[in-house]
Amino acid sequence: MFKKKRVFVVVLLVFVALFCFVPIPAYIETVGSAQNIEKYVSVNGQKDFQDGQFMLTYVGLGRATTALYVASYFDRYATRLPSSSVRGNNSSSEYEKVQHYYMDDALNQAKIVSLKLAGKPFKQSFRGIVVMSLLGRSSFKGKLRAGDIIIGVDGKRCVKSANFTRYLQQKKKRDVSIRYQRGNRIFSTEGKLIQLPGTSKKGIGISFIQKSKVASSVKIKTDMDGIEGPSAGLMLTLQMYAQLSHENLKKGRKIAGTGTMLSNGSVGDIGGIDKKIVAAARKKANIFFAPNNPLTQAEEKAGELNNYQEAKKTAKKIGTKMKIVPVKNIQDALSYLREK
Structure with a gap:
């Protein structure tokens, strides 16, 4: 009898732990x-x-557990969001880096x-183009990651986003080589240009922001x-x-x-x-x-x-x-x- 009771308590504790502490693929957004x-x-x-x-x-935005997800229905301002709508295809660490x-x-x-x-x-010095996300059909998916910093294209140094987009628009061939920084290391990878959704423009299928530094007296x-x-x-x-x-x-x-x-x-x-x-x-x-x-x-x-x-x-x-x-x-x- 004692052994059965102990098993029941262990099972109950595991259930409580799963319910209260294990994240599920969702976020809760609230005030x-x-x-x-x-x-x-x-x-x-x-x-x-x-x-x-x-x-x-x-x-307020945080990962949901089953308990938090259920409790959010009692918060009139809470919105329950699937992980994909918050992070896209990025991992948790990539999402934090992007933010x-x-x-x-x-x-x-x-x-x-x-x-x-x-x-x-003031002076603005340009340091590179930060990859924020990649389209599912980008040929650079699986090669570039969110947080990578593009510093060159087709063997030429390119650290300014306006120059980067202009170059891609003027490019005749679809093949393109990208040089980028990840952490303290420099890499190169190759892919193809695609037509960007909803536009007539060409690109490599990424969203990005300009990395720069502003200096002033x-x-x-x-x-x-x-x-x-x-x-x-x-x-x-x-x-x-x-x-x-x-x-x-x-x-x-x-x-x-x-x-x-x-x-x-x-x-x-x-x-x-x-x-x-x-x-x-x-x-x-x-x-x-x-x-x-x-x-x-x-x-x-x-x-x-x-x-x-x-x-x-x-x-x-x-x-x-x-x-x-x-x-x-x-x-x-x-x-x-x-x-x-």
């Missing part, structure tokens, strides 16, 4: 938080002491745009304390510009928002904006900047919402008085802050 950016940024060794806050917002590169890129773009706006000189330092991804670009740019220019944009207000930043000042779309609205509202933000880019005809036909429309819908649903402001570029945000 994260809104944080004052000034603690992450310093300019010439100085923090920002003006009244008010620029706030970055982020979602780190996205944040590096967001910081570089924020520095470039804020320095331009403030009229401060004005020292902008950042410590993101483990926050990854590209979506803080807009708010980082506003924070950096305010410190560079000493312009009082906050005026004592709590200003939250989200959106990627491109070097031309455009604000790009992001995911999870409904959860970011909730996070900002919980921190009593007065203003929330949301990307307002047009949808494609297919997206409109499918009844999808752009970031701004989804943000407005969520704000109405939770009953916040926070002002949702649509932006397409950094000037939209600056104009609003100056005029209001």
